[in-house]
Amino acid sequence: MVDRGKDVVMVEVAAERGKQLSSRVSEEGAGWTCAQTGDFVRLKPSGQGFSWLNLGTLWRSRNEVLAGLFGDPSGKIRARWVRAQEARGIDPEFRIKPPVGKEFSFLLLGDTGEGDSSQYAVVPGLLKVGAGTSFAVIASDVIYPTGSGNEYGDKFFRPYQDYDAPIYAIPGNHDWYDGLGGFMRVFCDAPALQPKPGLGARGLLWSRPERIDEARLAEARKLRGRPSQQAAGQAAQPGSYWVIESESLLVVGVDTGIRNVIDKGQTEWLRRVSLDPRPKILVTGKPIYTGNVYKPSPLEGGGTIDDIVRDPAHRYVAAIGGDVHNYQRYPVKVGDRVIQYVVSGGGGAFMHATHTIGRVDVSAVAEDDFRCYPLRGDSLSFYSQLYARRLRMKWLYLTPSEAARITSEHVGNQPVRTLAGPVRITRRMRWAARLLGAWPWPLRLPVDKVFHRYLSELSDWDTPPFFKQFLHLSVTPGELTLRCFAATGCRAQELEPPLEDEVRISLG
Ligand SMILES: [Fe+2]
Known part of the structure; x- marks a missing residue:
């Protein structure tokens, strides 16, 4: 049994030390002077990953192009998944109730699933900082390139086999290239949907879920088979969107599909969940602010997801999105409150540039209040x-x-x-x-x-620095502390993960 108080002290100490060791202080902290590559290389699978340049990979990823040309059917397919899950008897409010008290902590990482060095480089620091956390959330792109249920072994179960708590996830566009088949099978224990004959060009060309090799999946699942790694009191995650409930905070996860639209059924659910009086954070597959641009997900039927986030009655204190593979934080003043809008997609896949972000001024956020990693x-x-x-x-x-x-x-x-x-x-x-x-x-x-x-x-960028990151969030009844830790791939930063950002958010 983990001593919760001891964990809090350990993270506080790691955070204090991590501040002095970050890329904000020295080139060494950024991983530019890497004396020794990290131990993560020992965790990596021996086989080759995939290649985006391979014609087969591009063909398997065709749903992105088809959704752009002919419209995104994710909303309709999601509704079928929801009906199938409801028929299986899941909670229609998509609630997850982990056994946590008023004080707990959890991890959040985005865009993880490449199965290569940049994903595995995050693991040692994550295990160190995440010891004693109650659960982890993956926000977006659990499996590249196409969310296949046959690729969870090296890209999910193997890297996180030593993380000793449940992992929940929301899908990203890449998970949808498989019609969400792999994601629903792994996280929701859902059987495959009955195939529906497609109509028109999109229907004919649309890539459907891959047939899952169940024996292979069962073998992979054993890597995270300990009781402590399973969601207590429930078989699995209820669906591709959900709310994790605790006394002090609700974590609301939404599924933005391929083209970033929230369907009608999900919108109605989100409005209901948001009426709960407890403070909340939103976790989404598409960030609301990124690159000094405001682009909230539209809601089917009108309005945007940010209308819901900003409504003071809903008590959202932060909105965190994956999809963009770096870290950005925009503290936006909304009335007399500040909502923290965060991009956290540096959990595994190749880094997206931050140097293209000009002087920050979106929604009156001051450049000096903006944070990003890498610098x-x-x-x-x-x-x-x-x-x-x-x-x-x-x-x-x-x-x-x-x-x-x-x-x-x-x-x-x-x-x-x-x-x-x-x-x-x-x-x-x-x-x-x-x-x-x-x-x-x-x-x-x-x-x-x-x-x-x-x-x-x-690029043969298989050596540090990787500029990866993950979040550690600790919750008390009065305060949420969000910390961004870096993973460079160097041994020094595995032992003492640098702290790149920290913000304390009142839940009062
Ligand atoms: Fe991604």
């Missing part, structure tokens, strides 16, 4: 190194200090960490930064989703 300079230096190597264009390379100086000049703030010595910016460096997207420019190398989807395996 813009580290993000620019990372991509400059990657492209310099792959394109054999050495002139593209910017050191972390040069990149930090350039991005801070552009954003108009002081570099977050003290730069190593005087840094002179040349015309060559500015051209490199421009080509890498540090400010708007028509000719730009991909550094975000396009890079991730089509080019990431062109």
